Amino acid sequence: MSLPPLVRDEVRAALRFQDPPRPPLSLSLWVNDQTRQALGAHLTELETAFPDDVVLGGMGVDYWRAPPAHPTYRWAFGDKVKPQGRAIDSCPVIEDWSELDAFLDELPDPHRPGTTDGIETLRQRHPDRYVLVGWGHYLHQRLAYLRGLESLLFDFVDHPGELCRLMDALLALYRVWAERAAAAGADGVWGGDDLGTQRSLFMSPEIFRRLYKPYYRQLADCLHDNGLDFWLHTCGNVTRLMEDLIECGVDAVHPIQAGTMDDAAMAARYGGRIAFWIGMDVQQLLPFGTPEQVRAGCLERMRTFHRRAGGLVLAAGNAIMPETPLENIRAYLQTIRTPIL
Numbered sequence: 001m002s003l004p005p006l007v008r009d010e011v012r013a014a015l016r017f018q019d020p021p022r023p024p025l026s027l028s029l030w031v032n033d034q035t036r037q038a039l040g041a042h043l044t045e046l047e048t049a050f051p052d053d054v055v056l057g058g059m060g061v062d063y064w065r066a067p068p069a070h071p072t073y074r075w076a077f078g079d080k081v082k083p084q085g086r087a088i089d090s091c092p093v094i095e096d097w098s099e100l101d102a103f104l105d106e107l108p109d110p111h112r113p114g115t116t117d118g119i120e121t122l123r124q125r126h127p128d129r130y131v132l133v134g135w136g137h138y139l140h141q142r143l144a145y146l147r148g149l150e151s152l153l154f155d156f157v158d159h160p161g162e163l164c165r166l167m168d169a170l171l172a173l174y175r176v177w178a179e180r181a182a183a184a185g186a187d188g189v190w191g192g193d194d195l196g197t198q199r200s201l202f203m204s205p206e207i208f209r210r211l212y213k214p215y216y217r218q219l220a221d222c223l224h225d226n227g228l229d230f231w232l233h234t235c236g237n238v239t240r241l242m243e244d245l246i247e248c249g250v251d252a253v254h255p256i257q258a259g260t261m262d263d264a265a266m267a268a269r270y271g272g273r274i275a276f277w278i279g280m281d282v283q284q285l286l287p288f289g290t291p292e293q294v295r296a297g298c299l300e301r302m303r304t305f306h307r308r309a310g311g312l313v314l315a316a317g318n319a320i321m322p323e324t325p326l327e328n329i330r331a332y333l334q335t336i337r338t339p340i341l
Helices: 008-015 033-039 041-049 097-105 117-125 140-147 149-158 160-184 205-225 239-248 263-270 291-305 326-335
Strands: 054-058 130-137 188-192 229-233 252-254 275-280 312-316
Touching: 008 130, 008 312, 033 041, 041 326, 054 117, 097 160, 117 130, 117 160, 130 140, 130 160, 140 149, 140 160, 149 160, 160 188, 160 205, 205 229, 205 239, 239 263, 252 312, 263 275, 263 291, 275 291, 291 312, 291 326
Parallel strands: 054 130, 130 188, 188 229, 229 252, 252 275, 275 312
Antiparallel strands: none
């Protein structure tokens, strides 16, 4: 079903509970390289038939690879190279805290020329649309990739001072990024910070409140001071942090991961206080359900989180897996474009 795209103010109306015409669509066709290969030419067809309301841009920094003309524009430093055959959260950039000074000395230059060229191009092409800029990660997941997830869990207790020093440097960089993104025409920023596992959190709520929460507040203030909305992707069960995320100033949270939290309780307790950027289930429903089950499951989530005043954005819960049947992808994309009755 083709829908006329929402304009910037209509997307913002959804985030601010100001009676949008319908829930906006953002990241509805999230795919990784494997899924891109599996879909082939069908992907272009789907992107054409089912466009989002939100236009996506980016200005992130790769962890290991730098542009040839800017060899220090990466999170790695010195002559470090990524170890082969290991997941990114198990090959830390900062292997030991004795390397922190060297890391900070080569921190990517937030003033690097050309960083916002893509955003400016998007704004010129889509003068009335909502432009959302991806930064990759914000705080927790950034630290997990810089330090390695296992080391980071120990750092919460053993090295909180070093973590704060690192986050101070990240926040200083983000302040420049926010100014530049806004000047280039962005409306919002999104980043991934997977705070939860399937069942609980990576840290206690007390550690989050002591370590991360002050930085989330500063990040929210920085974005809002530049007229940017704060979109947060966090997988896992984050029930015990929802009140904190609201207090920090997060505008939209994704994906309220299917199967990890009580949807009805989340909608009842936090609806109207934070926008739910709801992700449909890409782990079980889309790859393994029938098209009829996909339609029914998506409609159930849509109805659970829908509020007349707004506060709902529709998306995929994460990258759609390559084994997902094409007919299920179509059923999902069609369903999230139907009126919520």
